[in-house]
Amino acid sequence: MAQQRGGEQRHRWQLAKLATLGLLALSLSSCTLARRDNSARLEENARLVEEVKAFGKTLGIEPTEALSRTTQERPTLSMLWLWMQRVGTLALSVPVDIRMAIGFSTAKEDLKLEQVYRVDGYSVYYRQGNEFADSRSVATPGFAGEGTVRRVKVILHEDLHGDNNFALSWEVEESIVTPLGSLAAVEFFRRKGDQQYLKQALTALEEERQLARELSALVAEAEKLFRTTTIEEAKTQILNLIPAYPVYHRQFQRQIAGQHPPTVLEAKLSHDLAYYRYFDQIAALSEKAADLGTLIGDFKKLPHDTSQDGMQAYLQQLKTQYSQSAK
Numbered sequence: 001m002a003q004q005r006g007g008e009q010r011h012r013w014q015l016a017k018l019a020t021l022g023l024l025a026l027s028l029s030s031c032t033l034a035r036r037d038n039s040a041r042l043e044e045n046a047r048l049v050e051e052v053k054a055f056g057k058t059l060g061i062e063p064t065e066a067l068s069r070t071t072q073e074r075p076t077l078s079m080l081w082l083w084m085q086r087v088g089t090l091a092l093s094v095p096v097d098i099r100m101a102i103g104f105s106t107a108k109e110d111l112k113l114e115q116v117y118r119v120d121g122y123s124v125y126y127r128q129g130n131e132f133a134d135s136r137s138v139a140t141p142g143f144a145g146e147g148t149v150r151r152v153k154v155i156l157h158e159d160l161h162g163d164n165n166f167a168l169s170w171e172v173e174e175s176i177v178t179p180l181g182s183l184a185a186v187e188f189f190r191r192k193g194d195q196q197y198l199k200q201a202l203t204a205l206e207e208e209r210q211l212a213r214e215l216s217a218l219v220a221e222a223e224k225l226f227r228t229t230t231i232e233e234a235k236t237q238i239l240n241l242i243p244a245y246p247v248y249h250r251q252f253q254r255q256i257a258g259q260h261p262p263t264v265l266e267a268k269l270s271h272d273l274a275y276y277r278y279f280d281q282i283a284a285l286s287e288k289a290a291d292l293g294t295l296i297g298d299f300k301k302l303p304h305d306t307s308q309d310g311m312q313a314y315l316q317q318l319k320t321q322y323s324q325s326a327k
Contacts, residue, residue, distance in 0.1 A: 005167055034051035038141040042070040045144035045151065055188050059293045062301065064162035065135035066153055067143070071107075077136045078108040079129055083267045084122040090223060091270035093308050095171050097122070107140050115260055123266035124257065133161030149200045157181030167304050171274045174293075176299050178275045179282040182208055187292050205283065207247055211285040212279035214245035215272055222269060222305050235262050249274075254312045281315050 018073040053063040084098035085091060104111055108128040116124045129142045131154050160166060168176070182205050189198035221241055223235040239261055243249050243298065251272075256264050282295075289295040297317055306314070 021249075031176075032278045036108075038144075041141055042072060042139060046070060047327075048151060049139065049146070049155055052152050052188060055191070056156055056159050056184065059184055059187065060296050061156065061159050061184065062162055063165040064133060064159050065160040066133050066137045066162075067131060067139050068135075070139045070144075071141065074136075074138045074139060075105060076107045076130065076138060078104050078106060078111060079132050080104065080113070080126060080150050081113070081129070082124060082126045083271045084119065084124050085266040085270045087121060087123055087266060088226050088234065090219060090226070090266060091171070091273060092219070092223065094265070095169065096270045096274065099129070099170065103136075107142065110144055113258075115258060116263060117260070118263065123263060123268075125256070125264045125267035125271055127255065130160060134159045135233040147200075149197055149204060149224075152197075152201075153181050153185040156184040156188070160184075165300060166302075168302065168306055171277075172302075172306050172308065174274045175276075175311065176282065176302075177255060179279045179286075180296055180299070182279075183283065183286050192294075208276070209280045209283050211247045212276040213250060214248040215276050216271075216280075218242065218245050218248060219269055219273060224312060235265055238265060277294055278311065278315060281319075285315070285318055285322060288319070288326060290322075290325070 016199050017221065053068070056063055080102045082098075082100050083096050084100075086097050089097075091097070108130050111128065113126070115124060130143055133139055135159065143154075157177055160180055161173065164259065166173045166177065182201075186198065186201045186205055189201050192198075218238075218241060222234070222238045225237050228234075229237070242252055256268060286292060286295050289298075295318075302311075302314060
C-alpha cells in the first residue's frame with residue numbers, strides 16, 4: 001500500500017511538472033507572438049508616417065523628425081505635461097499661469113501617476129504622452145496600435161509644431177495647429193480616395209467643431225459664475241453644468257480619468273481653450289479658402305509675437321479676404 005501511495009505521488013509530481021512546463025512554453029510563445037505583433041505594427045506605422053509626412057509637404061507642412069523612428073531604433077521618451085491655473089480664474093485672453101513639461105526615459109504606459117491632491121492656490125491638470133513635437137519622440141507599439149485616423153492627425157499635428165512651420169507662443173500656436181491637423185487629416189484621406197477613413201475623419205472633425213462650440217459656451221457660463229459667487233460654489237455649479245455639453249463632457253471625463261475634478265477644473269478649461277479657442281472659426285475659413293494649402297500658407301505669415309487679440313484680428317482679416325475672393 002505504501003509503495004502504491006509513493007507511485008501515485010510520483011505520478012502527481014510528474015503531471016504537475018508537465019503542467020508547469022506547458023504553462024512556461026505557452027508564456028514564452030505568447031511573448032514571442034507579442035513581439036512579432038509589435039514589430040509588424042511598428043513596420044506598418046513607419047510606412048504610414050513616411051506617407052503622411054510626404055503628403056504634408058504638398059500642403060506646405062515641413063516635416064520634422066517627430067515619430068519618424070520607432071522604439072526598435074531609439075530609446076523611448078515620454079512627457080508629463082502640467083498646467084496650473086489660479087483657482088477661480090480662467091486663461092481667457094492671457095496665457096495659462098504655469099505650464100511645464102517633464103521628460104521620462106520610458107513609455108507613458110510604464111509610468112503610472114497617482115492623483116494630484118492639492119497645490120495651494122492653484123488648479124492642476126496633467127497629461128502624459130509619447131507623441132510630441134521633438135525628434136526624440138519615437139513611435140511606440142501603443143501608438144502604432146491606435147486607429148489610423150488618429151495616427152494621421154497626430155503625425156500632421158506634431159509636424160505643424162515644427163519651427164519651420166510655426167514658432168508662436170504656445171497658446172496661439174496650439175489654437176492654429178489643432179484645427180489644421182484635423183483638416184489636413186481629412187484632406188489626406190480625401191486624396192487617397194479612402195472613403196472609409198475619410199468618413200471617420202470628417203465625423204471626427206465635426207465632433208471637434210461641436211466640442212469647440214460647447215467649450216466656448218461652458219467657459220462663458222464659468223466666467224460668469226466665478227464673478228458672481230464664491231469659488232467653491234462656482235466650481236460645484238460648473239461641474240454640474242458640464243454634462244449639459246455632451247461632446248465636451250465625454251472628452252473631459254476621459255482626459256481627467258484618475259484626477260480630482262474640483263482640483264482639475266480651472267486648469268483643464270484653460271488648457272482646452274488653448275486647443276479649441278479658434279477651432280470652429282478656422283474650420284469655417286477652410287470652407288472659404290481656395291484650398292487647404294492656401295489656408296496653411298496664410299497662417300504661416302503670422303508674426304512670431306502674435307497675441308490672442310492679434311490672432312482674432314487676423315481671423316477676421318482672412319474671413320474678409322476669402323469672402324471677397326469668392327465673389
